[in-house]
Amino acid sequence: MHLWGSRTLAAGMLLLAxxxxxxxxxxxxxxNPTISAPTPTAALYxxxxxxxxVDFDDAPVGTYDYVVLEVPAVGDPAPxxxxxxxxxxxxxxxxxxxxxxxxxxxxxxxxxxxxxxxHAASVDFTVRSGSAPTCSLVVxxxxxxxxxxxxxxxxxxxxxxxxxxxxxDWKVTRGGRTYDYFRFDGNASxxxxxxxxxxxxxxxxxxxxxxxxxxxxxPQNKPTVVARRDSRLALGGSRSGSSVTLRTxxxxxxxxxxxxxxxxxxxxxxxYRTCSTCTWHHYRTLKTDAQGHASYRFTASSSxxxxxxxxxxxxxxxxxxxxxxx
Numbered sequence: 001m002h003l004w005g006s007r008t009l010a011a012g013m014l015l016l017a018x019x020x021x022x023x024x025x026x027x028x029x030x031x032n033p034t035i036s037a038p039t040p041t042a043a044l045y046x047x048x049x050x051x052x053x054v055d056f057d058d059a060p061v062g063t064y065d066y067v068v069l070e071v072p073a074v075g076d077p078a079p080x081x082x083x084x085x086x087x088x089x090x091x092x093x094x095x096x097x098x099x100x101x102x103x104x105x106x107x108x109x110x111x112x113x114x115x116x117x118x119h120a121a122s123v124d125f126t127v128r129s130g131s132a133p134t135c136s137l138v139v140x141x142x143x144x145x146x147x148x149x150x151x152x153x154x155x156x157x158x159x160x161x162x163x164x165x166x167x168x169d170w171k172v173t174r175g176g177r178t179y180d181y182f183r184f185d186g187n188a189s190x191x192x193x194x195x196x197x198x199x200x201x202x203x204x205x206x207x208x209x210x211x212x213x214x215x216x217x218x219p220q221n222k223p224t225v226v227a228r229r230d231s232r233l234a235l236g237g238s239r240s241g242s243s244v245t246l247r248t249x250x251x252x253x254x255x256x257x258x259x260x261x262x263x264x265x266x267x268x269x270x271x272y273r274t275c276s277t278c279t280w281h282h283y284r285t286l287k288t289d290a291q292g293h294a295s296y297r298f299t300a301s302s303s304x305x306x307x308x309x310x311x312x313x314x315x316x317x318x319x320x321x322x323x324x325x326x
Contacts (some may be wrong), residue, residue, distance in 0.1 A: 029058035033111060035123045036094070037215040043163065044125060044216070045132035051096035052109050053215045054086075059119050061090040066111035068099050071124060077108055085114065096215065104129040135160035135210050136221040137170050137182055143194060144230035144317050146253050146260075151191040152225065154182045154205075165218050168210035172225075174203045181208075196255040200228045200315055228317045229253045232260060233268070235308050235322035244326050246270060247295045248308045250288050252316050262292030267311070270296065272304045280307060300326075 037053040038044060052066070064086045069077035081099045097111075104127050112120035136157040143152055156168065170182040172192050180192040182205065207220030230253045237246040248268055251260040270284040283306075286294035305325045312318035 029056075030060060031058035032119050033059040033064065033088075033121045035109065035111070035121050038109075038123065038125050039214050040124055042125060042212075042214055042216055043132075044127045046104050046127065046129055047101040048127050049101050050098035051215055051217070052098070052111075053094055053096050054111055054121070055094050056088045059088060060113065061088050063087050063114040064111050064119075065114045066097055066109065068102065069108045069110065071106040071108050073106075080107070086111075102127045132219045133159050133163060134219045134221050135163055135165050135168055137168075137205060137223060139182075139192075139205060139223050139225055141223075141225060142317065143225055143227040145194065145196050145200070145227055145255070146230035148196050148258050150194045150196075152194050153189055153191050155189045156184055160184075160210075160218070163218050164212045164214070165210055166213045168218065168220065169208040170205045170220065171208055172203050173206050174199060174201065179203070194227060196253070196258065198227070202226050228312070229255070229315055230260075231263060231310070231312065231316045231319040233308055233310065233319040233322045235306070235324050237306070237324055237326050239303075239326045242299050242301045243297065244300050245295060245297045246306060246308070246324075246326075247293065248286065248288075248322070250292045250294075250310055250319065262288070262290065264288055264290045264292060266292075268294050268308050269310065271307045271309075273307075274302070274304055276305070 034055045035052065036055055037051060065083050066086060067079050067083045068081040070080045071077045080102070086095055086097060106126050108122055108124045110120065110122035136159060137154050138157050139152060139154045143150065156165070160168065168184045171178045172180045179198060182190045182192060184190060203225045205223045205225065207222055210218035210220050212218050232251050234249040235246065237244065250263040250266050250268060252263040254261045266288045268286045268288060269282060270286060271280045272283050273280050284296055286296055288294045303325060305323060307321050307323050309321040310319055
């Protein structure tokens with residue numbers, strides 16, 4: 001998990017953002033409010049609701065009305081949302097205002113004081129058709145648990161940078177419980193601490209928030225990671241003339257002992273092929289003993305490539321197949 005460290009101030013700003021506000025300043029003035037987001041060139045998509053970030057540092061205290069107008073190619077702008085109100089009480093908090101979802105089109109957001117309408121600001125913007133590109137957290141779909149603690153690495157895809165994503169956060173959940181977080185604030189990667197005592201199965205990585213540099217919400221993905229115990233195969237053997245012996249060992253990771261132990265009474269499939277591009281043929285199914293061992297002696301006059309593999313369970317992944325030419 002990425003430690004916030006110098007993000008103490010940012011954490012406070014996120015708390016204010018959760019209340020629909022941002023950073024404080026001296027907000028008693030005689031001028032106009034200013035709109036810092038969205039910008040006229042911001043990439044906004046079907047269903048956009050905001051935030052519309054307004055700076056009241058130089059504006060008088062009082063009630064302000066805000067509305068979104070549709071700007072047609074010909075004719076006058078017309079309201080597409082109801083008029084809403086914001087009380088600027090002079091505390092210097094920049095509100096992050098929202099409206100009902102907007103269809104694709106050209107719009108104008110405008111805000112003015114309710115008393116005189118003389119302290120005002122507006123910004124024209126465009127809502128594009130289609131779904132917004134997604135800032136995706138890239139994580140492995142499968143994790144093989146093989147140690148008391150594993151760091152599962154997550155990285156942001158290239159779309160995050162294209163969307164000018166400044167911050168992005170996800171939480172790792174299973175069964176209604178949160179196990180860890182992925183947090184990005186200028187860092188290229190972050191990790192989830194997965195302990196071998198944590199439950200095996202599917203974990204859902206739930207998006208919490210992502211904002212661009214102009215405070216626009218950035219859509220996020222919701223990946224799933226399946227964690228199970230690791231298992232391993234070993235394959236050895238020998239040839240003496242036409243007599244061939246194959247020996248294999250199967251082990252599975254134990255969370256109670258933190259080591260790989262014998263996987264007894266497990267079936268191992270033996271296959272062979274006669275050339276590197278030839279089709280594999282099933283040859284024999286072996287069963288491991290109490291030590292996880294299985295062996296088979298047979299006759300083969302020519303050299304072949306042999307493969308052993310085994311199936312997994314809901315608790316443990318299947319082992320990676322092993323190969324040997326004899």
